[in-house]
Amino acid sequence: MTQDLFDDQLDPVLLPLGPGAVVLRRFATADESALLDAVRQVIEQAPLRHMVTPGGFRMSVAMTNCGDLGWVSDPTGYRYDPTDPQSGKAWPRMPDVFARLATEAASHAGFEGFVPDACLVNRYEPGARLSLHQDRNERDYGQPIVSVSIGIPAVFLFGGAARSHKSQRVPLEHGDVVVWGGPARLHYHGVLPLKEAEHPLTGACRFNLTFRCAG
């Protein structure tokens, strides 16, 4: 097979990061227009905002949520909240295209029956970053995390069970989906500062959708 055929193939390429963690390269590309339409609808109902960490820092990533529960940070701590504190209303319902993609990606990664109740929508502009952290505000660590990249590239840091473990640098592109669960569920992860770039569908930004079973 020539390299061209590899580049054009529609089947996702499964890249293991370690036990319980994989990148499904380009898994979301086929749904890109529907996903972006849905992102825009969510943002219209629950605008992106820069949350403040419990330590008092304004996050460089702009965030919003959809689904039954939304991840919220403020000076009192991190939590999942059924209402958007900015509007006092419920978060927008999770678009069907989001839920379907998350369930399919989890299943490809070996986690059957994943039905997320929370989707964090992150927007990274060049320079935005997410420091190394664990996702540990969810009730059931038996369920994986599914993370979808849309737009300009980023370098994902995937570490181990302790903050001190060395992280892998995983380049993520438009359409890539990372799934981690089982023995990797509480692994540290983060995103390096984004470089300047343009994507035909998003301009100079990256959206990341993080799906979780939170409640």
Ligand code: SIN
């Ligand atoms: C996250 O850890 O919540 C987001 C990761 C990413 O943007 O790829």
Ligand code: FE2
């Ligand atoms: Fe995370």
